[in-house]
Amino acid sequence: MGNCWFKGNPYFNRVSSNATKSESPKLQSPSERAEKDDSLLPSNPKEVEELRKDSARKNPLIAFTFEELKSITKNFRQDSVLGGGGFGRVYKGYITNDLRQGLAVEEPLRVAVKVHDGDNSYQGHREWLAEVIFLGQLSHPNLVKLVGYCCEHDHRVLVYEFMPLGCVESHLFSRVMLPLPWSTRMKIALGAARGLAFLHEAERPVIYRDFKTSNILLDEEYNAKLSDFGLAKDGPVGDKSHVSTRIMGTYGYAAPEYIMTGHLTAMSDVYSYGVVLLELLTGRKSLDRSRPVREQTLADWAFPLLTHRKKVLGIVDPRLAADDYPVKAVHKTAMLAYHCLSKNPKARPLMRDIVATLEPLQQQPVELVGENTTNTGVGGGGS
Ligand SMILES: Nc1ncnc2c1ncn2[C@@H]1O[C@H](COP(=O)(O)OP(=O)(O)O)[C@@H](O)[C@H]1O
Numbered sequence: 001m002g003n004c005w006f007k008g009n010p011y012f013n014r015v016s017s018n019a020t021k022s023e024s025p026k027l028q029s030p031s032e033r034a035e036k037d038d039s040l041l042p043s044n045p046k047e048v049e050e051l052r053k054d055s056a057r058k059n060p061l062i063a064f065t066f067e068e069l070k071s072i073t074k075n076f077r078q079d080s081v082l083g084g085g086g087f088g089r090v091y092k093g094y095i096t097n098d099l100r101q102g103l104a105v106e107e108p109l110r111v112a113v114k115v116h117d118g119d120n121s122y123q124g125h126r127e128w129l130a131e132v133i134f135l136g137q138l139s140h141p142n143l144v145k146l147v148g149y150c151c152e153h154d155h156r157v158l159v160y161e162f163m164p165l166g167c168v169e170s171h172l173f174s175r176v177m178l179p180l181p182w183s184t185r186m187k188i189a190l191g192a193a194r195g196l197a198f199l200h201e202a203e204r205p206v207i208y209r210d211f212k213t214s215n216i217l218l219d220e221e222y223n224a225k226l227s228d229f230g231l232a233k234d235g236p237v238g239d240k241s242h243v244s245t246r247i248m249g250t251y252g253y254a255a256p257e258y259i260m261t262g263h264l265t266a267m268s269d270v271y272s273y274g275v276v277l278l279e280l281l282t283g284r285k286s287l288d289r290s291r292p293v294r295e296q297t298l299a300d301w302a303f304p305l306l307t308h309r310k311k312v313l314g315i316v317d318p319r320l321a322a323d324d325y326p327v328k329a330v331h332k333t334a335m336l337a338y339h340c341l342s343k344n345p346k347a348r349p350l351m352r353d354i355v356a357t358l359e360p361l362q363q364q365p366v367e368l369v370g371e372n373t374t375n376t377g378v379g380g381g382g383s
């Protein structure tokens with residue numbers, strides 16, 4: 001079962017200087033900012049619903065009490081922990097109609113309950129609120145569904161639809177699970193690309209900012225859904241080319257220009273998407289300190305190899321047998337990753353174009369390695 005909770009692993013380090021979701025104290029001191037903005041953050045369901053008033057009718061959310069959450073999770077049982085990370089743990093639970101009078105759920109509804117307790121920092125509260133606002137207004141087959149939330153005293157909790165196969169990271173890097181077949185990797189790549197394309201082209205565009213394999217969850221048919229919207233940001237509006245933010249994200253996934261300048265654009269997500277594509281292709285982690293120094297950052301190591309047809313075949317996940325994947329699709333995927341990882345953000349493809357490139361790569365008949373190593377069909381850079 002998916003469990004992406006590898007606490008303390010440097011893989012989870014944020015771009016900020018420590019392993020939690022705290023941020024780089026670059027622009028102003030966090031305490032100063034906290035004091036200024038804390039008063040604006042809602043502290044009860046009424047205030048949350050007031051903030052959500054534009055989306056509340058279309059996307060109603062249940063405001064749970066903490067007592068109800070205890071009953072849903074059987075008092076936050078240790079053996080139902082699904083994962084965890086920056087701000088707390090995620091528990092599996094069930095909602096039944098007897099939880100509250102008038103609650104119309106298809107019962108028993110399996111849910112995942114993310115508890116932010118234990119760290120009610122300003123940043124924790126902000127990330128909780130970002131999820132309520134973004135996931136509470138967006139609805140798409142490739143985004144995880146938010147069922148409700150809890151905002152009572154110091155408790156900040158999110159309740160999502162349960163994703164039975166957990167996160168992509170746990171499948172890709174597990175030592176015990178069977179390797180994901182090529183066709184499943186392509187299905188995940190397409191689903192996740194559709195999720196990001198939807199965000200980038202929403203009426204009010206959204207930049208996801210933390211695209212990585214632990215934030216892509218899977219339903220029972222390996223449909224990919226993006227979750228963890230804590231770092232999501234409204235895209236630039238009007239004639240603005242970017243939004244300026246404090247630098248947040250995850251080492252190994254964040255775009256170099258964003259780390260350097262704090263200027264965030266949809267193209268930062270496209271870079272992270274390229275890193276995930278590489279992880280699917282190679283079975284290597286975006287950042288792996290156990291490898292020789294020049295191989296530790298996957299994007300830096302793989303980038304120069306992606307345009308060489310023979311070298312690309314040499315970096316495919318060694319757990320896939322040579323006749324398990326279509327060579328043409330591997331080359332096209334490698335070229336797609338190459339374009340996503342361009343140092344120049346403007347040279348990266350739009351998510352919509354990535355979706356169009358991946359659609360024909362689904363369910364292609366398997367060709368033997370070496371049978372056809374010509375023409376990747378994806379523009380630029382081939383050798
Ligand atoms: N809806 C869900 N269904 C199943 N597992 C989930 C769900 N939401 C989160 N998880 C598990 O918990 C982990 C952490 O959740 P996430 O929302 O990414 O929190 P964090 O902010 O700690 O990164 C995920 O990687 C996944 O393994």
Ligand SMILES: [Mg+2]
Nearest residue numbers: 085214215228
């Ligand atoms: Mg996460």
